[in-house]
Amino acid sequence: MPRPIQATIHPAALAGNLARARAAAPGASVWAVLKADGYGHGLLRAAAAFAAADGLALLEFDRAAMLRERYPTRRILMLEGPFDPADARQAMRERLDLAVHSAIQLDWIEAAAREAGKAPAPVWLKLDSGMHRLGFDAAGIEAARARLEAFADPVTVGLMSHFANADRPGGIEPALDRIHAVRQAHSGPCSFANSAAVLASPVAHGDWVRPGIMLYGGSPFDGRSAASLGLRAGMTLASELIAVRRIDAGESVGYGSTFTAPVSMRIGTVACGYADGYPRHASTGTPVMVGGIRTRLVGRVSMDMLCVDLEPVPHAGIGTPVELWGDRVPIDEVAGAAGTIGYELMCALAPRVPVRVAGPADDPGEG
Numbered sequence: 001m002p003r004p005i006q007a008t009i010h011p012a013a014l015a016g017n018l019a020r021a022r023a024a025a026p027g028a029s030v031w032a033v034l035k036a037d038g039y040g041h042g043l044l045r046a047a048a049a050f051a052a053a054d055g056l057a058l059l060e061f062d063r064a065a066m067l068r069e070r071y072p073t074r075r076i077l078m079l080e081g082p083f084d085p086a087d088a089r090q091a092m093r094e095r096l097d098l099a100v101h102s103a104i105q106l107d108w109i110e111a112a113a114r115e116a117g118k119a120p121a122p123v124w125l126k127l128d129s130g131m132h133r134l135g136f137d138a139a140g141i142e143a144a145r146a147r148l149e150a151f152a153d154p155v156t157v158g159l160m161s162h163f164a165n166a167d168r169p170g171g172i173e174p175a176l177d178r179i180h181a182v183r184q185a186h187s188g189p190c191s192f193a194n195s196a197a198v199l200a201s202p203v204a205h206g207d208w209v210r211p212g213i214m215l216y217g218g219s220p221f222d223g224r225s226a227a228s229l230g231l232r233a234g235m236t237l238a239s240e241l242i243a244v245r246r247i248d249a250g251e252s253v254g255y256g257s258t259f260t261a262p263v264s265m266r267i268g269t270v271a272c273g274y275a276d277g278y279p280r281h282a283s284t285g286t287p288v289m290v291g292g293i294r295t296r297l298v299g300r301v302s303m304d305m306l307c308v309d310l311e312p313v314p315h316a317g318i319g320t321p322v323e324l325w326g327d328r329v330p331i332d333e334v335a336g337a338a339g340t341i342g343y344e345l346m347c348a349l350a351p352r353v354p355v356r357v358a359g360p361a362d363d364p365g366e367g
């Protein structure tokens with residue numbers, strides 16, 4: 001038997017979150033972002049749940065090949081474009097939309113198009129609107145567009161950008177100023193908005209939005225819960241108590257003895273640790289649901305186990321179910337208690353954790 005730990009993916013929640021994104025950006029088409037294996041939910045599981053999306057967006061070319069095989073006709077956008085000439089050739093063969101952020105990528109795309117004797121799928125010129133990781137400045141966009149217009153066959157040229165601060169009030173204003181000038185001269189489709197901008201900045205929606213985290217039930221905003229945004233957890237991480245004991249006042253729990261019981265306490269040991277993807281830096285007090293009751297982590301998380309305060313759960317014993325995150329324990333709260341964000345926890349779910357997919361019958365009521 002495997003350890004009792006298990007992750008459950010909720011396709012109905014993923015599909016509902018996609019509907020929420022669509023409702024927030026009613027005029028726009030939606031690229032469902034499923035890089036990093038669908039933010040840890042599984043690439044093909046996520047792609048199936050997002051059947052209603054207008055397109056799928058990711059950045060790993062090996063994963064794109066898997067998607068193209070499964071979905072011969074869906075639009076697929078490569079968010080960082082080709083990493084080498086072979087990627088550009090793959091994009092020609094598999095009809096992948098390509099973001100382009102540098103002139104060398106245009107060299108590769110031109111060469112691949114020449115070799116194939118046809119025009120590439122749509123190319124999305126990426127404007128650096130202030131993040132300063134990837135993208136052209138305004139003059140670079142013009143130069144790139146001129147090169148694409150010189151192609152023998154016409155190429156659809158989109159304009160995209162990515163916000164550095166869409167999760168903060170007023171955070172996109174400086175980026176919008178930079179986008180505005182370039183957009184004036186642009187006649188093709190535009191795509192700017194991540195989840196935060198989908199939810200908070202209709203002015204930035206453009207023709208195609210690119211939600212990621214919200215589709216998986218994570219909040220893009222610090223201090224605003226996913227539930228308050230109408231989102232449901234796409235993943236539950238659950239386990240069980242494998243040991244229960246009572247310790248005396250003054251006794252400590254776990255490596256480093258970082259938690260000392262102020263009074264005599266019942267302590268439960270859960271089969272989940274940082275080698276499962278639970279954050280080691282989660283501090284005493286991090287919420288954990290045990291037997292349907294919210295209690296707290298105590299002491300340091302170890303590789304395979306963590307300990308919980310069973311004082312609020314007198315009925316708990318070996319085998320009592322534990323939710324580490326899911327609808328009842330928001331992943332964003334766990335992440336916050338560990339000094340990180342929900343994105344990181346989802347993506348870091350460890351391969352050793354068995355994953356099951358909730359069926360239509362057990363999905364809606366389950367949390």
Ligand SMILES: *Cc1c(COP(=O)(O)O)cnc(C)c1O
Nearest residue numbers: 033079162194195210211212213
């Ligand atoms: C990851 C990513 C997104 C999605 O961002 P979220 O904050 O998860 O919504 C959108 N666009 C690009 C280019 C990305 O890399």
